[in-house]
Amino acid sequence: MTAENPNAGFDIGDNTRAELERAGVIVSSVDFLYNWARGNSVWPLTFGLACCAIEMIASATSRFDISRFGSEVFRPTPRQADLMIVSGTVTKKMAPQVVRIYNQMPEPKWVIAMGACAISGGPFKQGYNVLKGIDRYIPVDVYLPGCPPRPEAVLQSLNYLQEKIRTQDIKSDPAFTRGRRQYPVPSFTGTDLEPPYNPEVWHPPHAPNPKPMEETTA
């Protein structure tokens, strides 16, 4: 059973299927229907942090119109939302709140990291208060680079997410079988967050890059 051929594994040929459809009977798999319904009605959470939030709002306005892809309403409460578009810089002061909101969302839930800041800290990387990417604490499904990404890019990331949803298998996807995913909320210490990253979700890259970049004059 795959996205390309959702009906693989069934013995019905195409002729039989066409005949049945003419008679008003549609034959498909539960996965296909589930994923089709879930993917085409993803309701995002209004979670704008910084500049990328404006482009997210712009993608919901009448020119770019995200609601034709199913995201008709942006829910303000995480309990009713499926998708958290983390748009903008996540600071260390805000990080516990982001994780808490992620914990409150019911399954199935997805995360799009929108903008360079949410992916890895962005232009503000050298910050004592900037979290270098939201994927340190919560799992991210689609990374959307840009500073800020155009509303068309936001729509494309939603399309990628819908393709990803179409390949999900409800029998084996742990998100559907084990219950709501919740991650520990970091706490503040004197200098940094504790823990600085969640080892289940993210690992620091292995070795330091030995050569520093060449000196460039700005």
Add this chain to the structure above:
Amino acid sequence: MSGVSFESVLEQFPGTKWDEAAGAVIAPLGQARAVAEWLFGQGVDYCSNVTGVDYLEREVKEKITNDDGETETITRTESGRVDVVYHLYSMRDQAGPLVLKQRTSRDNAEAESLTPVWRSCDLQEREVYDLFGVNFKGHPNQRRIMMWDEFEGHPMRRDYTEPFDHEWEPTPHNEVLEKHQRGKVII
């Protein structure tokens, strides 16, 4: 500034100094509130900007001409200090700016809060307290504003080192990478 110029401030308060290079009036500790109240009475009713500046101890080379007419270069050490800079305007007379500075040392930095005179200093002095560590006497609500309450340290100071953040990539800011390589970050 019509009616109020820095000369009148220097006349009224003999303890203040005029810094030519910066174009600012430097009020010594203890007199800053009195200077501010006097200025408010003269119509300076709008404090636009409150800034903190941190100067580390550094060596300064100066060229002086001695009595023989020869120039020689001497090196002297300027001790570290933290400045709190106020930009003052008068909306009533549509004039300005008048720059007022409070100078204090880096250890035990203290200054007088001008919030009772101009309300606009309220949040900005809290920011100077948070990021530079200057204790404002007489501030109604002095607590951290930008960083979380349990944070220790004052990040905008020149000798503040950020905690290590597992960033192994080389960055255009080589100083950060060098600090890692020299082992001067807290891991």
Add this chain to the structure above:
Amino acid sequence: MNASTETSYELLEQDGLETSLLEVSMGPHHPSTHGVFRMDVKLDGETVVDLQPVFGYLHRNHEKLAENMSYLANMPFTDRLDYFNSMTNNWAYALAAEQLVEIEIPERAEYLRVIMAELTRLVNHVALVGFFVNDLGALGTPLLYAFREREKILDLFEQASGARMMCNYFRFGGLRCDVTEDWLDECRRVVDRFPAFLDEYEQLLSENEIILSRTQGVGNLSSELAINAGITGPMLRASGVSYDLRKVDQYGIYDRFKFRVPYTDGDVGDCYDRFMIRMLEMRESIKILKQALADIPEGDIIGKAPKVFKPKPAETYGRVEGPKGELGFYLIADGTPKPYRYRVRPPSLINLTVLRDMCIGQKIADTVVILGSIDIVLGEVDR
């Protein structure tokens, strides 16, 4: 000497029933807080007794970053301060840096700077009016109308500078690149059609009963407190003080344009005043744009700037009238290519000084309206 700071409120005990205050934390994730801003309110029923704002959720240490980068490398970061008006931020920084060195700015660049700044003012006020009415509960329709206009102007920005929002268009001594005659024609078309949208908006909203009853008398701000608390921009002019940096400082070439500065007559300064001042300011901006588009000369787009921007040791404070208030940059140069101290004077943060004064005694739903009328953007508040 200091305008009233303490507004107190007394709990009434009625019928021997003991009540207690309810503490609610509004934010940092809240549909109406315009970004990650938190307000800890203490409520007596529905009336606000105390309000403490909490900042710092978007503190990206912009000022510390700037000390490690050259002057020109800081220009893209100024876009991200007040992310609605990137052109104005750029201009304020370019103005401050140009005060440190002697650069002559060509005429065409000055005219284009004014055109970009006034277009940015339109973009900001239009978005603000949309968000304000959205906060009142209009569920998004005025916001869509407003963003429709905003998109037209963002298209102009994209044609001129390459990016919709983070334009990075200003340079020391002028602008990055020139605009074509077609762009100017397109701009004239947009400016000619804009008053029709303003009329439509005013017809639908300014006499609307719901807006009148929910915003009049809400969030009063006296002129004395406004001046003392350092409020600038449309909020100050709504409280009755006529102070506009385009007329006071006359930076750029604003002295050549005929325009008026709207301000209210009286000391009320409520949310409705701020809303209407912004509508009037949009009409004045259209006037300036028409004059600038008619008079713009041909010429160079950037003056002679030194190859490496290394100003002599000096300090300067440069300010412009941004759509939200006075946006100032305080720069200390020490002879190296990097600034020694780089400070942004954020109008949104300082306008929030009086949030507590305006909200005490109002209902909690009014808090949202008052916050919307102050027009904050968190990129600037927290930098």
